[in-house]
Amino acid sequence: MNKKQILLELQSFGARLDVPVEEHGRCGGAGPSDDKAFMLDGVAAMVPTLGDFAQESPYAVISDDDGKYSITSNGRNVMPVEFVSTPKFYGLKTKNGIPYRQIAVLHGLDVLATTVSQRCIRWRREGERCHFCAIENSLESGATISLKTPEQLAEVAEAAVRLDGVKHMIMTTGTMNYHDMGVNYLIDCTRAIKAIVPDLGIQVQFEPPENLEDMELLYEAGAEAVGIHLESFSQDTRERITPGKAKISIERYFEAFKKAVDIFGRNQVSTYIIVGFGDSEESIVEGCRQIAELGVYPFVVPLRPLMGTPLENVSAPDPQFMERIYRRVAKNNREYDLAYRKSKAGCARCGACSGITAFE
Ligand code: SF4
Incomplete structure (x- = not known):
C-alpha cells in the first residue's frame, strides 16, 4: 500500500x-x-x-x-x-487566570486556531443546527471560554509566535447574529492581533454577511484570507445537514465568493466541501470546478463523524471515493492555477484536514 x-x-x-x-x-x-x-x-x-x-x-x-x-x-x-510536541504557550495563563489553551490551540504543525465565539445562534435553535458540528460541546466540557476578546487573542497570538514559531492563524466562529454574522467583531479581533504580531498571516471564517462590503473592512484590518464554507453544492443536502445555513442560498454564497475574491485575491478565499453526505462525485467535482474558476480554493475534506453530534454513527466516506474526488479536483485546481501552497493563511495553507495536498 x-x-x-x-x-x-x-x-x-x-x-x-x-x-x-x-x-x-x-x-x-x-x-x-x-x-x-x-x-x-x-x-x-x-x-x-x-x-x-x-x-x-x-x-x-x-x-x-x-x-x-x-x-x-x-x-x-x-x-x-x-x-507535534505540546506547545509551550499551553503553559501560560492570562492575568485573570484563563489558560491560553482555552483561548486558542495549535492545529497541524504551525497554525494557531481559535473559535472566537463558541456559541452559535444556529446551534440552539430548533431545526437550524449543522448536523456535523459540536461547537458548544467543548464549552460544556470546560475546554474553552464562550467569547474570546480581541485583547486575549492578541496576547495568545504573540506568545504562540514567540514561543512556538506559529506561522499563521485561523479565526473561525459560531454565527454570532443574523446580520453581519459576527464579521465586525472578527474585524476588531484581527486589528488587535495585527497591532501586536503584524507578520502573522490571518484567515477569518464566517457565513456571508448581510452587507458584503464588511469584508473590505476585514481586509483593511489586515486579514490575508477568508473561508466562507458552503459544505455541499446540493441544496437538498444543505437543507438536510445544515438547515439553518441552507436559508442562505447557494447563489448568495457565489455572490459572496466573487466579492471576496475581488477583495482578497484568487486562492485567498476558500470553502470547505465535505464529502460523505451522499452527494455524487459529479456534483462535488463540478461544483468545485465552478468555484475554482472564480478563484475560490475548494477545501475538500472527508466527513468526520463527531461524538455528540447527530452524525456520530455515520460512516466516513470510502477512501477510494475520496481519492477519485481529490484527483479530479486537484486537476481542475491546476487548470485554474490554484494550489494550497499559494494560500497565505488558513485551512487551505495548513491542509492537514484534507488529503488533496497529496494530489496537487
Ligand atoms: S486544515 Fe484542519 S488542522 Fe489545519 S487549520 Fe484547518 S481545521 Fe485546523
Whole structure:
C-alpha cells in the first residue's frame, strides 16, 4: 500500500492510540474536530482518534522501546509517525487566570486556531443546527471560554509566535447574529492581533454577511484570507445537514465568493466541501470546478463523524471515493492555477484536514 492510500485511509477510518502520545489533539468544537495531528514524513495530517469508528479502525499507533512511534494496519507495521510536541504557550495563563489553551490551540504543525465565539445562534435553535458540528460541546466540557476578546487573542497570538514559531492563524466562529454574522467583531479581533504580531498571516471564517462590503473592512484590518464554507453544492443536502445555513442560498454564497475574491485575491478565499453526505462525485467535482474558476480554493475534506453530534454513527466516506474526488479536483485546481501552497493563511495553507495536498 502506498503512502497516499495510507493517508486517505487514516483520514477516513481514523486510528486507535494503543500507547499514550503527546497531548495535542482536539475534542469537540466547530467543524471537523476530535482529531490529532499525525506527522507523516514531515507533513501534518489530522486523523480521528476519539470516535467509536476510530476504535474499530484497522490502524493503530504503537511505540518501540526507544519511544519511537509507528502506525500499524491490522497489526502490521506500515510507517513511522511523529507527534507535534505540546506547545509551550499551553503553559501560560492570562492575568485573570484563563489558560491560553482555552483561548486558542495549535492545529497541524504551525497554525494557531481559535473559535472566537463558541456559541452559535444556529446551534440552539430548533431545526437550524449543522448536523456535523459540536461547537458548544467543548464549552460544556470546560475546554474553552464562550467569547474570546480581541485583547486575549492578541496576547495568545504573540506568545504562540514567540514561543512556538506559529506561522499563521485561523479565526473561525459560531454565527454570532443574523446580520453581519459576527464579521465586525472578527474585524476588531484581527486589528488587535495585527497591532501586536503584524507578520502573522490571518484567515477569518464566517457565513456571508448581510452587507458584503464588511469584508473590505476585514481586509483593511489586515486579514490575508477568508473561508466562507458552503459544505455541499446540493441544496437538498444543505437543507438536510445544515438547515439553518441552507436559508442562505447557494447563489448568495457565489455572490459572496466573487466579492471576496475581488477583495482578497484568487486562492485567498476558500470553502470547505465535505464529502460523505451522499452527494455524487459529479456534483462535488463540478461544483468545485465552478468555484475554482472564480478563484475560490475548494477545501475538500472527508466527513468526520463527531461524538455528540447527530452524525456520530455515520460512516466516513470510502477512501477510494475520496481519492477519485481529490484527483479530479486537484486537476481542475491546476487548470485554474490554484494550489494550497499559494494560500497565505488558513485551512487551505495548513491542509492537514484534507488529503488533496497529496494530489496537487
Ligand atoms: S486544515 Fe484547518 S481545521 Fe484542519 S488542522 Fe489545519 S487549520 Fe485546523
